[in-house]
Amino acid sequence: MVSGAVPPSRVRAANSGTPNVEGRYVLYWMRSARRPSWNFGLDRAMEWSRQLARPLIVFEGLRCGYRWASDRLHQFVIDGMRANAAAFEGTNVTCYPRVEPEPDADKGLLEALALEACVVVADDYPAFFLPRALDAAARKIPVLLEAVDSNGILPIHSTERAFPTAYAFRRHLQKVLHPYLEEMPRARPALRSLPAPVPVPDHVWKRWPAAAFATGLDAFPIDHSVAPVALEGGVTSARRAWRAFLAERLDDYADGRNRPDRVGSSGISPYLHFGHISPHEMFASLVKREDWTPDKLAVLARGSRAGWWGMSEAAEALLDQFITWRELGFNMCVHEPNYERYESLPDWARATLEEHEDDPRDAIYTLEEFETANTHDELWNAAQRQLVREGRIHNYMRMLWGKKIFEWSPNARAALDVMIELNNKYALDGRDPNSYSGIFWCLGRYDRPWGPERSVYGKIRYMSSQNTARKLPVREYLEAFA
Numbered sequence: 001m002v003s004g005a006v007p008p009s010r011v012r013a014a015n016s017g018t019p020n021v022e023g024r025y026v027l028y029w030m031r032s033a034r035r036p037s038w039n040f041g042l043d044r045a046m047e048w049s050r051q052l053a054r055p056l057i058v059f060e061g062l063r064c065g066y067r068w069a070s071d072r073l074h075q076f077v078i079d080g081m082r083a084n085a086a087a088f089e090g091t092n093v094t095c096y097p098r099v100e101p102e103p104d105a106d107k108g109l110l111e112a113l114a115l116e117a118c119v120v121v122a123d124d125y126p127a128f129f130l131p132r133a134l135d136a137a138a139r140k141i142p143v144l145l146e147a148v149d150s151n152g153i154l155p156i157h158s159t160e161r162a163f164p165t166a167y168a169f170r171r172h173l174q175k176v177l178h179p180y181l182e183e184m185p186r187a188r189p190a191l192r193s194l195p196a197p198v199p200v201p202d203h204v205w206k207r208w209p210a211a212a213f214a215t216g217l218d219a220f221p222i223d224h225s226v227a228p229v230a231l232e233g234g235v236t237s238a239r240r241a242w243r244a245f246l247a248e249r250l251d252d253y254a255d256g257r258n259r260p261d262r263v264g265s266s267g268i269s270p271y272l273h274f275g276h277i278s279p280h281e282m283f284a285s286l287v288k289r290e291d292w293t294p295d296k297l298a299v300l301a302r303g304s305r306a307g308w309w310g311m312s313e314a315a316e317a318l319l320d321q322f323i324t325w326r327e328l329g330f331n332m333c334v335h336e337p338n339y340e341r342y343e344s345l346p347d348w349a350r351a352t353l354e355e356h357e358d359d360p361r362d363a364i365y366t367l368e369e370f371e372t373a374n375t376h377d378e379l380w381n382a383a384q385r386q387l388v389r390e391g392r393i394h395n396y397m398r399m400l401w402g403k404k405i406f407e408w409s410p411n412a413r414a415a416l417d418v419m420i421e422l423n424n425k426y427a428l429d430g431r432d433p434n435s436y437s438g439i440f441w442c443l444g445r446y447d448r449p450w451g452p453e454r455s456v457y458g459k460i461r462y463m464s465s466q467n468t469a470r471k472l473p474v475r476e477y478l479e480a481f482a
């Protein structure tokens with residue numbers, strides 16, 4: 001695997017501006033790939049910096065007026081900003097972390113920075129408010145604004161359509177992924193070899209001083225009821241978590257990830273969501289562990305899950321989640337403008353949901369009852385308590401959590417509203433393309449019709465707490481989140 005010039009498949013012009021050779025610096029707007037290495041956006045900004053012989057400023061901002069801004073999310077992002085500032089210290093990169101003190105205080109900041117830039121490079125990300133923010137910036141920035149994709153192994157703009165199932169997407173990956181496995185961002189970008197650094201322009205710095213990391217979260221007008229969790233954000237913690245998983249838990253992954261009495265999965269999703277770890281770095285370390293080379297890829301895989309990669313069973317199971325399923329979610333957000341709305345469900349799912357909309361429900365709960373874990377089902381309540389306390393739900397329980405919200409809501413649209421609200425408010429990995437994959441999967445996205453047709457569910461795949469409790473050891477889970 002080689003890391004060279006940033007491949008064209010990763011870069012797109014977000015506006016029609018041109019580079020300003022009179023500019024004072026190159027600006028990298030770090031917004032979703034929040035890390036100082038294994039980052040195509042950073043690599044691209046460094047290419048510009050060398051080509052134009054101008055220094056590089058990395059601007060990493062955190063606004064406070066976005067939906068679901070809370071102590072929990074702020075703490076995790078600020079941990080990451082602190083780690084990034086430390087990583088850039090002593091290099092030729094000027095790192096400019098900024099935490100907005102009140103809504104709209106940072107309006108105009110990016111524009112002010114861009115006015116003196118030759119080129120602006122920004123991370124490309126297809127979900128939440130980030131596409132809108134990029135479009136708004138593209139309209140205002142007078143120089144070339146490039147959007148660079150570090151999201152996954154398959155470039156997000158390399159496909160032409162949304163894939164309806166994991167099987168269809170896997171088949172596609174099996175045909176096209178091979179060359180992309182050879183294209184890696186730089187593991188150790190030569191940050192000290194860039195042109196000598198410049199400070200952030202004085203008038204910008206005075207009006208918008210850099211983040212004071214010691215500021216308490218109380219100072220920010222965000223939701224203080226969603227408390228920080230023990231998990232620390234940032235590249236160092238992310239790398240530690242991933243290495244520990246590879247060394248201690250991967251061998252048991254296929255089985256362990258579905259057992260509520262174990263921490264069998266990687267727990268890496270919050271770090272992936274905020275870009276504190278790169279999918280490329282994760283893949284490269286897995287490859288090393290497996291002593292794998294691309295010639296081991298099966299030539300005729302035809303959509304099958306096992307035996308495609310030519311790695312151990314556990315590694316293949318992980319790759320199916322972490323590449324096929326994860327990148328399927330990004331594919332949907334790129335091609336389906338309604339990815340977060342009921343209308344984006346497949347036709348068969350909407351038809352069966354509507355047919356069963358008036359079926360009597362055993363129970364109907366309000367958002368508040370769900371949020372406070374006040375249902376008749378102790379296993380469901382435990383999952384909701386885990387979400388509120390830890391900012392995550394065990395992998396298997398998350399599916400049950402979503403299915404029951406559907407079952408106990410007046411209709412599918414109301415269920416989606418509740419799932420999106422609770423998942424995105426409390427989960428560290430929420431507001432991600434895979435938040436919508438998971439939530440909409442509960443209502444038939446990426447799935448097929450199932451029989452027998454049931455009340456409320458119709459042909460949507462059914463799950464029950466009783467079956468879960470019969471199949472899986474849940475006692476410890478119930479005790480932990482009583």
Ligand SMILES: Cc1cc2nc3c(=O)[nH]c(=O)nc-3n(C[C@H](O)[C@H](O)[C@H](O)COP(=O)(O)OP(=O)(O)OC[C@H]3O[C@@H](n4cnc5c(N)ncnc54)[C@H](O)[C@@H]3O)c2cc1C
Pocket residue numbers: 257265266267268269270272273321322323325326327329394395398399401402423427429430431432434435436437438439441442
């Ligand atoms: C109702 C519901 C809501 C969900 N909300 C989110 C969310 O907000 N954010 C999120 O990242 N995932 C979400 N998922 C998908 C999945 O549950 C999580 O990605 C997984 O549990 C994260 O834990 P992990 O990092 O330990 O995963 P691991 O099993 O260790 O997998 C490694 C990585 O692969 C990817 N992955 C694993 N399982 C899936 C999956 N089923 N779909 C897509 N990608 C997957 C994730 O990026 C994950 O971090 C949701 C699923 C459901 C059913």
